Amino acid sequence: PEVFDPGNDLQLVPEAVRRGRKIKCKECGLKGATLGCLNRFCRSSFHLACARASNCELNGDPYNVMCPLHRGSAGGTGAPPPEAEAAPP
Numbered sequence: 001p002e003v004f005d006p007g008n009d010l011q012l013v014p015e016a017v018r019r020g021r022k023i024k025c026k027e028c029g030l031k032g033a034t035l036g037c038l039n040r041f042c043r044s045s046f047h048l049a050c051a052r053a054s055n056c057e058l059n060g061d062p063y064n065v066m067c068p069l070h071r072g073s074a075g076g077t078g079a080p081p082p083e084a085e086a087a088p089p
Contacts, residue, residue: 025045026067027046033046039067044069051065
């Protein structure tokens with residue numbers, strides 16, 4: 001995750017907000033989604049309220065999110081989605 005907390009002081013928040021202005025939320029379709037699924041092959045991003053509404057897995061230590069499709073997967077880094085495997089080289 002981009003934002004981290006080395007000791008009760010979140011780091012890189014302004015950078016995450018700037019980046020998030022360009023990213024659409026999977027739930028509502030609006031820009032500003034800064035919470036991306038931990039699965040390295042997943043492109044789903046959410047606003048915090050939308051992540052909760054979508055039943056994403058939200059973890060606080062370390063801070064990370066897993067979308068409904070990948071929630072509960074070990075480390076969120078499971079196999080690529082079927083469309084990624086079927087894509088031509």
